[in-house]
Amino acid sequence: MAAGQTAIEAKGVTKQFGAGPDAVKALDNVSVSIRENEFFTLLGPSGCGKTTLLRLIAGFDFPTEGEILLYGQDIAPLPPFKRPVNTVFQSYALFPHMTVAQNIGFGLEMLGKPRSEIDARVTQMLQLVRMEELRNRRTSQISGGQQQRVALARALAPAPKVLLLDEPLSALDAKLRKDMQIELKRLQHETGITFIFVTHDQEEALTMSDRIAVMSKGNILQVGSPRDIYDRPSERFVANFIGETNFLAGEMAGVSGGEASVKLTGGSVITAGIPEGLKPSGKVTIVVRPEHADLVQGETPADLRGVLENVVYFGTDTHYYVKLDGSPEPFIIRQQNTRGGGQGFARGDKVGIALEAHSAQVLRD
């Protein structure tokens, strides 16, 4: 995506709640840069600090330490109403005493824009979220999905430099959520505004984001494109949090061309990616995603060997659980059924596993 200017930058941000021995560090020395016109997602389980970071950017809380820069200017001490940043709240927080149009126009009104400009902008926003006919409805008279659109239109109306979205889709049912994911991408594309999206839903993060920051316990563990994060997780937590994963123990055999040669316990040597800045040595853990491995007959050469423990048919693909020699955890393989997966193997078979070249990744731990 557009690798443009930096829109938002957090520099060594720490946020501590409470004081003394009860103090909780919600964010611990977090630094991250978010580019202009980017769909950036903060992903993590509840309590990881993602919402705290969003609130610091919005101005609802102030950092204990560190700076938050908006196009190079430190906005950390500014109150929320002086920041050209708007938020879509998880609860929508629509004003119940106002109509849809009044809600959308509120920000512009507070900015002191003339009536005619507000009306024109409200009309434009209603068109953008496809809700022209509900202009004069009360917010209590429209559905959850429609409220969501009004919340979006309200936050976009003042044309903020950055739009913050705090788990905005979590209150919607699955079908509506899918529609809104597409809608959000469209809105981001059409408005050209930088989106910072907070979610705990890894699938949502993978499908919508240009880049993802995975967070845990007040730290950002990894920042990268959805493909990077998924295929090249640098930490055990990241690999575990996003999708199904196989962990394998191995020993470093050497580094060449930025890739590691890892000797697996079974004896075969495979290549694996290395996280930035890591110089692995000795025993290491590597990850392989279930779709980057193939099941082969027991007698053909393979990277790993084991006994097929279970076969689960999922319609589009088939999952195989292989009990590896000398490992308690089953190795999971996912094969698409179009490629003839799901056939030719039965429970109890002695099988081999062939890993796709360059698909493994060394973990930081």
Added chain:
Amino acid sequence: MAKALSKAEQVARAMEGQQMTRNRWLSMPAVLFITVFGIGPLILMFIYSFLVAAPYGGVVWKFTTDAYVYFLFQADIFDGTLQFAPDFLIIYFRSFVFALITTGVCLVLGFPTAYFMATRPPSQRNWWVLLITIPFWSNLLVRTLAIMFIIRDQGLLNGFLIWIGVIDKPITLLYTDFAIVLGLLYSYLPFMVLPLYSSLEKFDFRLVEAGFDLYATRRRVLWRIIIPIARPGIIAGCLLVFIPALGAYVTPLILGGGKHLMIGDLIAQQFGSGRNWPLGSAQAFILMAAVLVALYFYVRNTSGKVTHGH
């Protein structure tokens, strides 16, 4: 299918109807009580206001509009002609002013209090409500007398002010308009705080953040978001303070020293030492009419613009 559905609807409606008929009887005790002890005496008073006063209290059953005429006029002692006498009107006017000031100050003092209470953690809120209701644990008369001891010339307040040297002789506070309004404020403040609290307690404070986020300053968040949404509580609180304050009896009697009458004392006088029950009844009905008219305009002005969603 359509027929079966309408049948189901019929059944549902019939059941609902039955339920409503059954529940109607639940209101009967209250309806009966209000009729016998509320509406009955009002009708009686209305009739009294058109009768002739008996010399030692009570009424003579003869129709006259004298009571309403003498509300505004006085018969000349020598020739018996009617002359405009605004004495009662002045008392009414003063009572309205006192009640308005009381309501206004109660709102200004009560709103931050209620806001504070509503923003406490839920576990603490009931304690704050309890604290607000503490004055109700003792009699209004006792509390009013206590105020008297505080503000009289040799009272606590003057004593303290002299002791710290702000003044060198006592300021007369007791038996003044100030004393009456102070007493009314003290008596009715909880009636403002409680309805305000109950509407602010339901308030979704995330809306405040939404307001800040959309460039509203603190003041604008208050005026454009919090106050409009708390409006039902504000209306209820104002009515609960204004109406009883307008008809207050004990407070002006004790703290006004009988010199600064309010409507309540005036009416009481007609039934007591004045021995003019028709005049007292007429005064009471004029008060009621005035309150109803005021209410009509107040409610129309405050709830006409936007009705609260939910």
